[in-house]
Amino acid sequence: xxxxxxxxxxxxxxxxxxxxxxxxxxxxxxxxxxxxxxxxxxxxxxxxxxxxxxxxxxxxxxxxxxxxxxxxxxxxxxxxxxxxxxxxxxxxxxxxxxxxxxxxxxxxxxxxxxxxxxxxxxxxxxxxxxxxxxxxxxxxxxxxxxxxxxxxxxxxxxxxxxxxxxxxxxxxxxxxxxxxxxxxxxxxxxxxxxxxxxxxxxxxxxxxxxxxxxxxxxxxxxxxxxxxxxxxxxxxxxxxxxxxxxxxxxxxxxxxxxxxxxxxxxxxxxxxxxxxxxxxxxxxxxxxxxxxxxxxxxxxxxxxxxxxxxxxxxxxxxxxxxxxxxxxxxxxxxxxxxxxxxxxxxxxxxxxxxxxxxxxxxxxxxxxxxxxxxxxxxxxxxxxxxxxxxxxxxxxxxxxxxxxxxxxxxxxxxxxxxxxxxxxxxxxxxxxxxxxxxxxxxxxxxxxxxxxxxxxxxxxxxxxxxxxxxxxxxx
Numbered sequence: 001x002x003x004x005x006x007x008x009x010x011x012x013x014x015x016x017x018x019x020x021x022x023x024x025x026x027x028x029x030x031x032x033x034x035x036x037x038x039x040x041x042x043x044x045x046x047x048x049x050x051x052x053x054x055x056x057x058x059x060x061x062x063x064x065x066x067x068x069x070x071x072x073x074x075x076x077x078x079x080x081x082x083x084x085x086x087x088x089x090x091x092x093x094x095x096x097x098x099x100x101x102x103x104x105x106x107x108x109x110x111x112x113x114x115x116x117x118x119x120x121x122x123x124x125x126x127x128x129x130x131x132x133x134x135x136x137x138x139x140x141x142x143x144x145x146x147x148x149x150x151x152x153x154x155x156x157x158x159x160x161x162x163x164x165x166x167x168x169x170x171x172x173x174x175x176x177x178x179x180x181x182x183x184x185x186x187x188x189x190x191x192x193x194x195x196x197x198x199x200x201x202x203x204x205x206x207x208x209x210x211x212x213x214x215x216x217x218x219x220x221x222x223x224x225x226x227x228x229x230x231x232x233x234x235x236x237x238x239x240x241x242x243x244x245x246x247x248x249x250x251x252x253x254x255x256x257x258x259x260x261x262x263x264x265x266x267x268x269x270x271x272x273x274x275x276x277x278x279x280x281x282x283x284x285x286x287x288x289x290x291x292x293x294x295x296x297x298x299x300x301x302x303x304x305x306x307x308x309x310x311x312x313x314x315x316x317x318x319x320x321x322x323x324x325x326x327x328x329x330x331x332x333x334x335x336x337x338x339x340x341x342x343x344x345x346x347x348x349x350x351x352x353x354x355x356x357x358x359x360x361x362x363x364x365x366x367x368x369x370x371x372x373x374x375x376x377x378x379x380x381x382x383x384x385x386x387x388x389x390x391x392x393x394x395x396x397x398x399x400x401x402x403x404x405x406x407x408x409x410x411x412x413x414x415x416x417x418x419x420x421x422x423x424x425x426x427x428x429x430x431x432x433x434x435x436x437x438x439x440x441x442x443x444x445x446x447x448x449x450x451x452x453x454x455x456x457x458x459x460x461x462x463x464x465x466x467x468x469x470x471x472x473x474x475x
Contacts, residue, residue, distance in 0.1 A: 005031045007341060008130045008144035010122035010286065012036070013047020014327040015318025016150030017106050019334025023148075024113040026342035031142065032115055033122030033132055039176065043119045043135060044099075045106040047152050049327045051099055052172035057195055059095040060175060061358050064202035068360075076397055086203060088180060095175070124149065124287040128313055131288075146313045146341045149293075149301060150334060151286050153279040153319035161187065161248035161275050167255050168248060171196060174274045180204045185257055185270035187245055189216065191357050193276035194232065198359045201236050208268060210243040210259055219355070221369035221418040223384070223404055228363055228420055231400055235360075248273055281320040296322075306347070307337050315341070329353050352435045354428045361401045362424035366431050367416030370406055379409035383441075383464030385457045387421040389472045392452040398422035403461035405441065412440040417461075423454055430458055441465045 012034035120134035189211035217225040301316040315337040318330030339346035387393040401421025417431035444462040467474040
């Protein structure tokens with residue numbers, strides 16, 4: 001007799017495993033199917049985020065930043081370190097341990113919540129039946145009252161630069177290099193490309209980033225992007241804008257890369273080439289032709305605002321549906337789907353999803369940037385405050401960057417906040433909460449911020465909107 005569950009989740013990344021846990025919290029019987037396999041051949045829950053993306057990249061960013069500080073900043077604090085050397089093997093071991101601890105933690109959460117964690121491939125069939133192909137054993141048909149598709153995404157491969165796992169690599173392989181390449185090329189100056197480029201530049205590689213667009217960090221506020229471009233170039237990243245790669249050929253000595261820019265055809269040779277031009281939804285063999293699932297022109301599963309597919313009782317969440325490919329966005333969609341299945345009210349506020357780039361300095365924003373507000377036609381006002389005027393930032397020796405606040409001219413509604421500087425990814429949470437509650441700039445102005453703290457920069461930038469900044473000259 002076929003096994004039956006109230007909810008079957010296909011995919012155990014941040015969207016899937018969180019959705020499974022929330023469904024189980026409602027007292028529903030839940031199974032979560034995932035086939036992720038790491039480079040060592042071992043299966044693990046957690047998807048790209050925990051195994052090959054968010055978590056391992058942050059571990060490497062932290063380690064490489066500490067090396068950079070020891071080599072270049074400790075002496076400013078009066079700390080003499082002597083000779084500081086890189087032990088990449090130990091650094092990579094630490095990354096792997098962190099990943100293993102967290103992925104094992106998901107298995108523990110499944111057990112604690114009485115979720116059946118199934119290792120293998122899940123495929124949605126007609127009638128909300130799920131074909132489960134285990135890593136070892138016979139194919140099984142599982143029946144479900146509800147199904148949540150959370151299959152995630154995969155790196156986009158360029159036809160002119162196909163991944164070979166050695167010389168031309170994706171973001172996962174770029175995190176597991178056993179040696180620091182002397183010359184590293186990165187195609188794409190987005191979040192992934194900049195984070196990976198920063199890691200290996202700090203560890204000693206000569207990094208060249210090729211970005212096809214003429215504008216740096218097009219998705220960020222222009223004032224923030226301008227500061228970021230200057231900082232990254234000062235750190236040694238050779239960022240070439242308007243550089244469209246035309247070919248990449250791997251050979252014994254490295255990769256010969258050809259690209260076109262405003263000056264014509266160019267070429268360079270690198271030891272490794274990381275292709276980080278984005279990700280696409282991973283829907284390969286996810287559902288049968290008669291399952292009723294619809295894809296849009298970009299390959300995303302079509303869903304409504306509550307992540308329902310056109311098949312009743314089937315939801316899709318995370319990177320395989322529209323919206324930003326962010327782990328926290330996927331997790332909240334997983335929660336929403338589970339709550340709706342349980343008969344509760346639920347929603348995701350897609351206008352208030354923070355974005356963070358974990359470089360040094362960090363970059364974070366939420367809400368609209370100035371160009372977007374201007375295009376909307378709404379009258380607005382702005383204020384900013386540099387970390388160079390922050391006592392806490394000075395004590396930390398991290399004074400690069402700023403906080404920028406954008407508010408409505410008529411009713412003072414906070415419209416967006418943009419930060420580049422130390423701990424920006426943590427500071428942005430105040431703005432997320434403020435936007436969620438439709439706060440005004442005055443609300444932040446009248447909120448007491450601890451002194452000395454980095455958060456004071458948020459306070460001062462909000463004061464600056466109305467020319468009331470206390471620790472920096474007003475406009």
